[in-house]
Amino acid sequence: MLEICAIGGYQNVGRNMTAIKYNDEVVILDMGLDLERYIAYTEDEDPFSISSRQLMKAGAIPNDSIIDKWKDQVLAIIPTHAHLDHVGAIPFMSNKYNNAKILCTPFTAAVLERISIDDKRPINNKINVLSENSNYHLSKNIEIEFINITHSTPHTVVVVIHTPEGSVVYANDFKFDYNPLLGKKPNEKRLSELQDVKLLIMDSLYSDREGHTPGETWARDQLLKIFDENASKDNILITTTFSSHISRLKTLVDIAKRLRRTPIFLGRSLSKYALAAQEAGLARFEDECEIVRYSGKVKRAINRMKKVGLSKYFIICSGHQGEPKATLTKIIKRRLLELDNNDVVVFSSTIIPNEENYRNREELEGDIKSMGAKIFTDIHVSGHASRDDHKKLIELIKPSLVIPAHANEEKTQVMIDYCKKLGVLSKSLKEGDFFTL
Ligand SMILES: [Zn+2]
Ligand SMILES: [Zn+2]
Structure with missing residues (x-):
């Protein structure tokens, strides 16, 4: 049985965290900060003496108490890239997941290690560094795959969780930059080869933005x-x-x-x-x-x-x-x-x-x-997908279901409507929701 828990970053932007459970094994995708709340909270407090509990109460990190019952079943924590809304809560939260290793790409690992040292918060979990297009055999039933994609920081990956009951694809965050100035082009070939994708969790920050995000x-x-x-x-x-x-x-x-x-x-x-x-x-x-x-x-x-x-x-x-x-x-x-x-x-x-x-x-x-x-001012292009990019990803991997993430309530609904238009099933979750596929 495949189950998802939307812990953070659903109908909300920031503090991304999702748990995927297959039978009695759990994988956590991202563990990030709500930066605005984190900065507001740490401005008046000594950052070295703040507890995770205080940060959680302030809404600066995801409220993972809802998966306490799964705690010992978590085998991996996988941040998709080095942005703090995806990786920044790891030093505050990962140690309680005793059986979990951290899987991430080299740049993400380097940033994570520096944050942990700067914040004086040692991470006890083993960090396994994987390249952008690689597989990791997590258990008898779960295989993790990284597929390289473009974003606004290097070594960003789409994470695929392969299970005997199909795959879950997590694309948070992404854009399609066909001419990146650093790193590889999005691995469209591999995305199109994926079979039996039961669920796509997709960065929907700009679900209302027409066209293709410029490179x-x-x-x-x-x-x-x-x-x-x-x-x-x-x-x-x-x-x-x-x-x-x-x-x-x-x-x-x-x-x-x-x-x-x-x-x-x-x-x-x-x-x-x-x-x-x-x-x-x-x-x-x-x-x-x-x-x-x-x-x-x-x-x-x-x-x-x-x-x-x-x-x-x-x-x-x-x-x-x-x-x-x-x-x-x-x-x-x-x-x-x-x-x-x-x-x-x-x-x-x-x-x-x-x-x-x-x-x-x-x-x-x-x-x-x-x-x-x-x-x-504004000499910048976004790292997030627009509507044509969302459409492209959906067409490439043909998921049975799309769940929008990384978007407020309004933009989540826009994505739900867009999926309807594209003829693909979708569902909106909010923080704290459980859903069985
Ligand atoms: Zn990002
Ligand atoms: Zn993000």
Whole structure:
């Protein structure tokens, strides 16, 4: 008997966690944070002394108490990729699953290990690192398969759980980028070969977005154009982007080299992901860039850059949401750099929609504009599928049933309606629901 428990991230965006049970064996897919709630909660508390129980109460991690009865039957915890809404709760939760190993790709493993060290939360489960297209024999009845797919962070996989009663496919998160700048193209061939897919759990964040999500080359071309047109021999260039977006970071490093400037990464989260990418063999940032790991050292680094000449550098920093504690905000608010109308600040990101981010960004952009610098915003493509991509995945794997995930109530319903239109059965679950296939 195949059973699913929607623990987190259903009719809700964030804290992704799903349990799939076949007879008396359980596999957990993702164990992520609700980042907004996590940040809000940890702002006023010492992050090292917070308990999982407190985080659960605050809604910052999934409420897995509903599968306590399955606890000893969990054989594997499988985060699909390195984003914190998929992997970030592991250091707080995985240790109670004594019999479970963690299965993930190299970049995800490198990020997970760094989070665990930074947060001082050792993970006792064994971490098995698998490549993007590989199989893992979990038990007599369960075979795990990773199929590579594209997203906005490297080594993202679609996870297939093969059982004697058919397969469950978990595609959370994904997009189809046919010309990725880092890593392989989506493995459509393998997706189309899958047989007897009983269930597809699918990233439905943009279930209402028409067409196909553009590929990463769009963002690269826009960035190239901006810097070709705006870099001069004596101006300051600052770009901020998602720290986990390794492909974008590589593009920025390439642009810096093209402009004969030294790329410099400022900030803790950027250096964390950059070094994880290096460990996973995806980049050689330490050879190509200067990396300032600690936010306490940013001021000193900037003073050093001033001595050499700011126009010799290409600054890449954290803070694209205008977060008060992030490096970009500090640089601007504390006037660590005096910008003028010759200088350029690029937000290679979109605003993650919530009131606080809108407020923070408005304030930060206001400060930058008051200095006179040029601002470019939204130089970004999403890592999430649009309607044509959803359709494509459904057509490739022909599931008997689709369950939307990673979407609020409204977008979940849009996906349900869309599935009806496509002639495929679907069902919406909410957090805490159990469902037998
Ligand atoms: Zn993601
Ligand atoms: Zn996600």
